[in-house]
Amino acid sequence: MLVVVDDFSQFSWVFFMQFKDEAFGFVRDLVLRLKNVSHKAMRAIRSDNGGEFRNPQFENFCCDLGLEHQFSSPYTPLQNSVVESKNCTLVEMAWMMFDEHRAPRRYWTEVVNTTCYIANWTFLRAFLGKTLYELWFGRQPSVNHLGPFGRRCFVLKKVGHMERFESRCLDGFFLGYASSSRAFRVWIMVQQDYPPHRIIGDLHQWVTRSSVNSLGFFSHSAFVASFEPRDVSHALSDPNWVNAMHEELENFERNHGENGMVVRNKVRLVAQGFCQKERIDYEETFAPVAQLEAIKIMLAFVASKGFKLQQMDVKSAFLNGYIEEEVYVREVPGFETAKFPDRVYKLRKALYGLKQAPRAWYARLKSFLLKSGFVMGSTRPYFVCHGGDTLIVQIYVDDIIFGGSSHALVSSFAEQMCSEFEMSLMGELQFFLGLQIKQGPEGTFVH
Numbered sequence: 001m002l003v004v005v006d007d008f009s010q011f012s013w014v015f016f017m018q019f020k021d022e023a024f025g026f027v028r029d030l031v032l033r034l035k036n037v038s039h040k041a042m043r044a045i046r047s048d049n050g051g052e053f054r055n056p057q058f059e060n061f062c063c064d065l066g067l068e069h070q071f072s073s074p075y076t077p078l079q080n081s082v083v084e085s086k087n088c089t090l091v092e093m094a095w096m097m098f099d100e101h102r103a104p105r106r107y108w109t110e111v112v113n114t115t116c117y118i119a120n121w122t123f124l125r126a127f128l129g130k131t132l133y134e135l136w137f138g139r140q141p142s143v144n145h146l147g148p149f150g151r152r153c154f155v156l157k158k159v160g161h162m163e164r165f166e167s168r169c170l171d172g173f174f175l176g177y178a179s180s181s182r183a184f185r186v187w188i189m190v191q192q193d194y195p196p197h198r199i200i201g202d203l204h205q206w207v208t209r210s211s212v213n214s215l216g217f218f219s220h221s222a223f224v225a226s227f228e229p230r231d232v233s234h235a236l237s238d239p240n241w242v243n244a245m246h247e248e249l250e251n252f253e254r255n256h257g258e259n260g261m262v263v264r265n266k267v268r269l270v271a272q273g274f275c276q277k278e279r280i281d282y283e284e285t286f287a288p289v290a291q292l293e294a295i296k297i298m299l300a301f302v303a304s305k306g307f308k309l310q311q312m313d314v315k316s317a318f319l320n321g322y323i324e325e326e327v328y329v330r331e332v333p334g335f336e337t338a339k340f341p342d343r344v345y346k347l348r349k350a351l352y353g354l355k356q357a358p359r360a361w362y363a364r365l366k367s368f369l370l371k372s373g374f375v376m377g378s379t380r381p382y383f384v385c386h387g388g389d390t391l392i393v394q395i396y397v398d399d400i401i402f403g404g405s406s407h408a409l410v411s412s413f414a415e416q417m418c419s420e421f422e423m424s425l426m427g428e429l430q431f432f433l434g435l436q437i438k439q440g441p442e443g444t445f446v447h
Helices: 020-037 056-065 077-101 105-122 132-137 239-254 292-305 357-371 407-420
Strands: 002-005 012-015 044-047 068-071 152-156 169-177 184-188 310-314 328-330 344-346 382-386 390-396 399-404 423-428 435-440 443-446
Touching: 002 020, 002 077, 012 020, 012 077, 012 105, 020 056, 056 068, 077 105, 105 132, 105 169, 105 184, 152 184, 292 390, 292 399, 292 443, 310 407, 357 390, 390 407, 399 407, 407 423
Parallel strands: 044 068
Antiparallel strands: 002 012, 152 169, 169 184, 310 399, 310 423, 328 344, 382 390, 390 399, 435 443
16 A cells, blocks of 8 residues: 655545555656646655665656655665554554444545545644645645445446346445546445356256265365345246245255255245234243353363364254244245145244244254263353263354264264254364464464
């Protein structure tokens, strides 16, 4: 990042470089442009002693324009304090905007551009009582167009034919202001359909768990749905989504599927939990989960004992819980039984969307572990199994991490869980609840 500041007004420009030798091109273009548009004469260029500034190109350019090129002393950034201070201000403003609005980090150049723009238009020069813009251009700036970074905005679609009730705008995230026009820079937050020539594999061939038995196939092929459905009727218009819904219904019916890892279209059968009424359809909904402090305590303990933590995931976890209340659901639109189209289902197990589903799943898992000889620890859900060896298990909804003093005990626990539930064994623990964990011979490191 290259920051250029006018010494008197402190009006700033910011440029982004992939390599440092690009600095001369940016400075040359800026100097020539300002020479044409500014009524003020440029006298000198001040920079540090970096090789991107101290070179024959810069020397010849300054000589041709009659500019003095001043350098600060090596390793003395205080002598170039105006630019250094401005650089820190822009970066700190960008950090604040990132943290406030959770903007994607890949847009850091847009955020820094916006901070520089806002600083030029709103910052006051000490003792002079004028903005940087006013000192540079000689007139007060208009701030009517300024808006809060990260606000939700809408961009009008410029397309030809549209359906009567099709949306006329795109959802956007406000990033900043254009540098050479009276326009705004907006991040469009919609999923665009990929053109067929950019899709690897057959778009019209749907893939199920039963059709693939190895990960190698998916390392060379990708399948992308042609659209994301707005509702059930929209999804029923596409055979790929219909196939995906059939697969989910089959999985719900038998509660376990064949071995497999990837499907192209992912759907889930969900109950409309917002229709439930307390003390009629559900009672208690609280389900305990591991706190971050408990996870850190476990990491410290296993590191001191030299255990290696493994990780597993429960597939369709909430479908494993048994519910005590009497709950009925209508048939899925488009999948009604021809013989009994007006009947409803009575649920025996939990369904995604039910308010008591997390609690029912936790009760099922807790009951299974206690029957298997585990003992609940004080920082529940935290289970310790004592025998000749020790096995520790920590649970966060459907994510389970575990480790023990014996490899045989760890393998036995994994087999025991796979025999009771449909599991995905993810191997050695690397990421959990936003923590990056590296386990090695020299110890356990958490980032």
